[in-house]
Amino acid sequence: MAEFEVAATLDITPDVCPITFVKTKLKLEQLKEGEILEVLLNDGEPIQNVPRSVKGEGHKIVLVEKLDGKYRLLIQRG
Amino acid sequence: MTIDYNELKKGGFLRQRQKDTFIVRFRSIAGNLTSDQLRKLADLADTYGKGYVHVTTRQGAEIPWVKINDYDNMKKEITNYGLTTGTCGPRIRTVVACPGLEVCQNGLTNSRACAEELDKAFFGRPVPMKTKIGICGCPNSCSKPQENDIGLVGVIDPVLIEDKCIGCGLCERVCPGKAIEMVDGKPVLNRKRCLFEGNCISSCPVDAWEETRRGYLLYVGGKIGRLPVLGKVAAEFLQEDEVIEAVERTISAFERLGQQGERIADTVARVGLDAFKEEINILDIESKSADTGTEQESEVG
Ligand code: SF4
Ligand code: SF4
Numbered sequence: 001m002a003e004f005e006v007a008a009t010l011d012i013t014p015d016v017c018p019i020t021f022v023k024t025k026l027k028l029e030q031l032k033e034g035e036i037l038e039v040l041l042n043d044g045e046p047i048q049n050v051p052r053s054v055k056g057e058g059h060k061i062v063l064v065e066k067l068d069g070k071y072r073l074l075i076q077r078g
Numbered sequence: 079m080t081i082d083y084n085e086l087k088k089g090g091f092l093r094q095r096q097k098d099t100f101i102v103r104f105r106s107i108a109g110n111l112t113s114d115q116l117r118k119l120a121d122l123a124d125t126y127g128k129g130y131v132h133v134t135t136r137q138g139a140e141i142p143w144v145k146i147n148d149y150d151n152m153k154k155e156i157t158n159y160g161l162t163t164g165t166c167g168p169r170i171r172t173v174v175a176c177p178g179l180e181v182c183q184n185g186l187t188n189s190r191a192c193a194e195e196l197d198k199a200f201f202g203r204p205v206p207m208k209t210k211i212g213i214c215g216c217p218n219s220c221s222k223p224q225e226n227d228i229g230l231v232g233v234i235d236p237v238l239i240e241d242k243c244i245g246c247g248l249c250e251r252v253c254p255g256k257a258i259e260m261v262d263g264k265p266v267l268n269r270k271r272c273l274f275e276g277n278c279i280s281s282c283p284v285d286a287w288e289e290t291r292r293g294y295l296l297y298v299g300g301k302i303g304r305l306p307v308l309g310k311v312a313a314e315f316l317q318e319d320e321v322i323e324a325v326e327r328t329i330s331a332f333e334r335l336g337q338q339g340e341r342i343a344d345t346v347a348r349v350g351l352d353a354f355k356e357e358i359n360i361l362d363i364e365s366k367s368a369d370t371g372t373e374q375e376s377e378v379g
Pocket of ligand 1: 176177178179182183184185186214215216217218219220221
């Protein structure tokens with residue numbers, strides 16, 4: 001898989017719903033269309049909700065990677 | 079004057095603990111009251127009650143402290159205002175509903191509109207024992223349909239388009255029922271565990287999960303009270319235009335099978351879920367939806 005060029009990184013592992021999504025959304029809005037945001041998030045509630053909310057807002061998840069107890073998402077701004 | 083308490087109860091006037099004093103119950107449709115209705119409720123509470131409104135757990139509003147002598151005047155005002163009173167006793171009660179897909183991010187079905195139809199078709203109908211209906215727009219079940227005699231839960235049925243899948247494993251993680259397992263890099267769905275919530279569909283980055291159908295699960299025999307029971311699934315993927323028919327049949331099955339003093343929960347416990355389902359003739363409704371798929375019109379409803 002081609003490596004993506006990450007424009008910004010966001011760590012939402014210390015946060016809970018709905019801040020997890022709010023932070024992701026705000027960060028994405030700072031990017032230009034097509035740029036990639038890297039998000040680190042926890043297993044459980046955040047991984048259940050953040051991807052679908054991001055997708056619902058018209059962005060594209062281009063990579064999901066499982067790290068130790070957490071996840072790394074690469075989201076392309078839509 | 080002679081007071082017909084049953085007539086009063088039917089119209090939402092409930093006897094209060096204090097002599098000659100009533101609680102007047104109003105109903106909302108799917109939990110919504112317009113600002114106009116709220117202003118009128120406020121006026122009524124000031125004029126006939128003690129200036130407050132009690133919000134009930136079943137999305138109703140009650141004005142306590144109404145004096146029996148005010149009954150006629152208040153009744154007139156209620157009618158003129160276009161407010162709708164609630165009911166109690168052995169009748170179909172207010173349909174409780176969540177907002178559903180109109181406003182909720184998770185919503186799969188339009189529970190608000192469906193509640194309106196149910197209200198129109200069934201509210202206040204006399205039945206052997208009080209019968210409550212609840213509906214929600216997804217398995218999150220915010221309006222708790224499973225604790226109603228008849229419950230409806232919006233659901234969606236996922237199918238995997240294997241060619242599209244990139245094997246990222248996200249759906250395995252997001253599935254609330256742990257129904258998806260990655261086997262050799264591809265997701266495998268255990269349909270017995272599927273909650274029909276569609277989180278796989280809404281999360282998959284490449285849209286490899288698609289919707290095959292959506293509709294309602296029908297739950298029968300839930301109740302709270304002293305001995306709470308959760309309703310059991312009697313039918314899957316009822317289409318919107320089949321809901322009224324299915325509820326109608328559930329009520330008439332209860333009328334035929336129910337014994338003195340039983341709620342639907344008691345009848346289902348006594349005769350068994352399968353016998354109750356047979357009496358509803360749910361298979362008949364189901365086979366229609368199975369034959370016709372998602373989009374087609376059904377004859378019922
Ligand atoms: S039950 Fe589902 S659709 Fe209804 S309010 Fe809750 S999350 Fe939204
Ligand atoms: S989320 Fe989509 S792409 Fe990822 S494993 Fe599941 S079906 Fe495949």
